[in-house]
Amino acid sequence: MLNTAMSQPPAAPASPSASATSAAVAESAASALRDSVRRALHHLLRNPMTLAGLVVVVLLVTVALCAPWVATHDPLRQDLYATLQAPGAAHWFGTDEYGRDTFSRLVYGARTTLYIVALVTVVVGPIGLAVGAASGYFGGWIDTLFMRITDIFISFPSLVLALAFVAALGPGLEHAVIAIALTAWPPIARLARAETRSLRKADFIAAVQLQGASPLRILVRHIAPLCLSSVLVRLTMNMASIILTAAGLGFLGLGSQPPSPEWGAMISAGRRYMMECWWLVAMPGAAIMLVSLAFNLLGDGLRDIFDPRS
Amino acid sequence: MSGLKKGAAAWRTRLLSTGATLLGLLVLTFFIGRVMPIDPVLAIVGPDADVSTYQQVQAQLGLDRPLLVQFGHYIGELAQGNLGTSLLTGNAVSDDIARVFPATVELATLAIVVGTALGVPLGVFAASRRGRLGDHAVRVISLAGHSTPVFWFAMMGLLVFYAWLGWAGGSGRIALAFDGAIPRVTGLLLVDTLWSGNWDAFASSVQHIVLPACILGLHSMAYISRMTRSFMLAQLSQEYILAARVKGLSEAAVIWRHAFRNILVQLLTIVALAYGGLLEGAVLIETVFAWPGFGQYLTNSLLLGDMNSVMGCVLLVGIIFVTLNLISDALYQVFDPRMH
Numbered sequence: 001m002l003n004t005a006m007s008q009p010p011a012a013p014a015s016p017s018a019s020a021t022s023a024a025v026a027e028s029a030a031s032a033l034r035d036s037v038r039r040a041l042h043h044l045l046r047n048p049m050t051l052a053g054l055v056v057v058v059l060l061v062t063v064a065l066c067a068p069w070v071a072t073h074d075p076l077r078q079d080l081y082a083t084l085q086a087p088g089a090a091h092w093f094g095t096d097e098y099g100r101d102t103f104s105r106l107v108y109g110a111r112t113t114l115y116i117v118a119l120v121t122v123v124v125g126p127i128g129l130a131v132g133a134a135s136g137y138f139g140g141w142i143d144t145l146f147m148r149i150t151d152i153f154i155s156f157p158s159l160v161l162a163l164a165f166v167a168a169l170g171p172g173l174e175h176a177v178i179a180i181a182l183t184a185w186p187p188i189a190r191l192a193r194a195e196t197r198s199l200r201k202a203d204f205i206a207a208v209q210l211q212g213a214s215p216l217r218i219l220v221r222h223i224a225p226l227c228l229s230s231v232l233v234r235l236t237m238n239m240a241s242i243i244l245t246a247a248g249l250g251f252l253g254l255g256s257q258p259p260s261p262e263w264g265a266m267i268s269a270g271r272r273y274m275m276e277c278w279w280l281v282a283m284p285g286a287a288i289m290l291v292s293l294a295f296n297l298l299g300d301g302l303r304d305i306f307d308p309r310s
Numbered sequence: 311m312s313g314l315k316k317g318a319a320a321w322r323t324r325l326l327s328t329g330a331t332l333l334g335l336l337v338l339t340f341f342i343g344r345v346m347p348i349d350p351v352l353a354i355v356g357p358d359a360d361v362s363t364y365q366q367v368q369a370q371l372g373l374d375r376p377l378l379v380q381f382g383h384y385i386g387e388l389a390q391g392n393l394g395t396s397l398l399t400g401n402a403v404s405d406d407i408a409r410v411f412p413a414t415v416e417l418a419t420l421a422i423v424v425g426t427a428l429g430v431p432l433g434v435f436a437a438s439r440r441g442r443l444g445d446h447a448v449r450v451i452s453l454a455g456h457s458t459p460v461f462w463f464a465m466m467g468l469l470v471f472y473a474w475l476g477w478a479g480g481s482g483r484i485a486l487a488f489d490g491a492i493p494r495v496t497g498l499l500l501v502d503t504l505w506s507g508n509w510d511a512f513a514s515s516v517q518h519i520v521l522p523a524c525i526l527g528l529h530s531m532a533y534i535s536r537m538t539r540s541f542m543l544a545q546l547s548q549e550y551i552l553a554a555r556v557k558g559l560s561e562a563a564v565i566w567r568h569a570f571r572n573i574l575v576q577l578l579t580i581v582a583l584a585y586g587g588l589l590e591g592a593v594l595i596e597t598v599f600a601w602p603g604f605g606q607y608l609t610n611s612l613l614l615g616d617m618n619s620v621m622g623c624v625l626l627v628g629i630i631f632v633t634l635n636l637i638s639d640a641l642y643q644v645f646d647p648r649m650h
Contacts (some may be wrong), residue, residue, distance in 0.1 A: 006622050045504065049450075066532045112432035148327070148330055148331070148334060149334065151327070151331050151334070152335055152337075153329055153338075153633070154336055155331055155335065155628050155631045155632050156335075156588035156627060156628050156631065157586070157587060157589060157631065158590070159590045159593060159594070160589070160590060160593060160608075160623075160624055160627045161624070163593070163608070163609075163612055163620075163624070164339070164620060164621070164624045165342060166341050166612075167342075167612045167615070167617065167620045168343070168617075169344045240456070240457055244457070244459055247462075248459065248461065248593075248594055251459070251461050251594065251597075252597065252609055252612070252613075253592075253613065256565055256614070264459070267459075267461070267465070271465065271598075274465060274468075274469060275428065275469070275473045278469055281462065281465050281466070281469070282466065282469075284462075285458075285459060285462030285463075285465070287465065288458065288462065289454070289457055289458045289462070292457040292458075292459075293453060293454060293457035295457075296453050296456060296457050297453065300453070
């Protein structure tokens with residue numbers, strides 16, 4: 001069973017003959033959209049876990065955008081009279097060894113996390129889609145070459161490969177983003193390839209081919225849009241592992257550099273005081289876990305909505 | 311006979327593609343080692359050296375030759391097991407890795423035992439309760455395990471079981487008192503302490519390994535239980551299960567004697583892959599527990615910019631991964647009767 005958006009590919013606005021019946025196309029596209037929105041809402045109401053994931057993700061974005069208003073203190077301001085304070089009314093999640101407010105640092109850390117996730121996703125999605133779709137559509141030596149390269153990248157655990165890239169590039173937030181992106185595209189490429197292969201012999205592709213569309217046009221206007229829903233689902237689930245890899249790099253001191261607040265780096269800094277000041281480690285770790293769990297739940301739910309096959 | 315031939319042909323392609331992947335790994339590690347911003351020549355001669363000294367050292371290191379020649383040299387050295395010299399310890403990287411690797415193997419092996427022992431029954435349980443409370447509970451546990459940063463989990467474990475409850479040994483592989491007192495035979499402390507007959511040392515090393523192994527194991531449990539569940543569901547929807555139920559077999563017999571027996575091969579391949587995944591967890595968890603294994607060696611060399619060691623470690627991880635993939639394929643071929 002394909003979902004509604006996928007079952008009406010010929011109605012895509014790109015097909016040249018469609019201009020005559022553009023009103024009908026717009027109508028059917030609108031009804032398809034209405035349909036999937038209704039199904040998504042239906043699913044959300046019946047699956048509290050997906051809803052919970054969505055709520056946490058929305059909360060994360062809100063907190064990151066409104067950090068100056070959510071935070072109770074300046075995340076960088078040191079207060080050497082109030083170091084290592086336990087959680088209380090003045091500091092909800094306590095303070096660190098420089099007297100900085102842990103809660104406010106967590107709030108600003110949400111920005112770093114979101115920045116990494118968004119940047120990696122924006123880089124990885126198009127690259128994975130392009131490599132996978134080209135590989136699946138052309139087949140032959142292009143396919144062999146691309147998939148061999150993909151295999152090489154997949155044959156490392158992502159953290160270890162990211163470590164190697166950061167080691168070569170030097171520590172820092174931007175370098176961490178590059179390293180994570182370099183390790184995160186292969187699964188997307190594989191997925192896009194599989195989707196493309198199932199589409200490339202379809203009648204509507206043959207029809208556009210006969211109309212003389214160039215391979216580039218077919219890939220961009222006809223195949224890529226149909227791979228998009230499963231790629232987006234996969235990207236959402238990937239966000240969880242991006243967060244974990246970023247936190248791991250931060251923990252090892254290779255991600256964003258002090259004093260900027262990053263959750264993994266906060267855990268690493270709090271480690272020295274862990275035995276007496278549990279909150280320094282417990283709070284940022286709980287934040288990482290919560291957010292990554294939320295992306296996992298959301299991804300799971302999106303898969304159920306867009307891909308009833310599994 | 312033709313099936314056998316076909317199998318042999320399939321194996322030839324598989325070995326060829328594995329060989330290609332390995333070559334790719336070498337190109338990748340070589341390339342990463344060359345794009346680093348730190349100039350290895352400058353690191354040796356210092357910033358004050360004149361041009362002729364610089365060129366001399368560059369020639370000694372072979373860095374003045376074309377990239378392709380350098381790559382050939384790199385491959386040639388690798389073929390002799392030479393990974394270069396570690397800046398950190400001054401030893402050959404291959405010797406260093408041989409020294410630290412048993413500690414990681416010990417940890418990962420125990421962890422995979424824990425992960426399998428917990429994950430498989432949980433997965434079977436979830437599949438047998440599909441859609442009911444037990445299934446959802448297992449799903450949440452598995453997703454939570456999937457979403458927890460393993461280093462944070464390790465620190466929380468250290469905090470609770472070491473600092474608060476005092477049940478587990480602290481960091482390191484063994485109490486300081488036994489450090490260096492155990493003759494090294496296999497490098498696996500649990501084996502070496504038993505071998506030397508020192509029961510106190512054995513107890514101490516058990517006490518130290520339990521917590522990190524359990525935490526790594528719980529991490530792989532998430533993956534194993536999820537895969538077990540989906541394998542079991544695939545079996546339970548088949549007609550032979552219906553036949554067994556119609557015959558009046560008990561549910562336990564249906565699940566364990568019929569369905570479970572048929573997923574054993576798939577499980578074996580998954581466990582092999584999970585074992586490789588533990589290496590990633592080991593890199594982070596060894597830092598937390600000051601476990602003197604491969605992960606700690608990798609991170610230490612990384613922070614000091616010791617590229618020879620880093621690339622040696624990364625290459626090794628890649629090779630282990632590729633090998634485990636090949637082994638899990640082979641297991642499938644050998645044990646699954648449908649493949650014959």
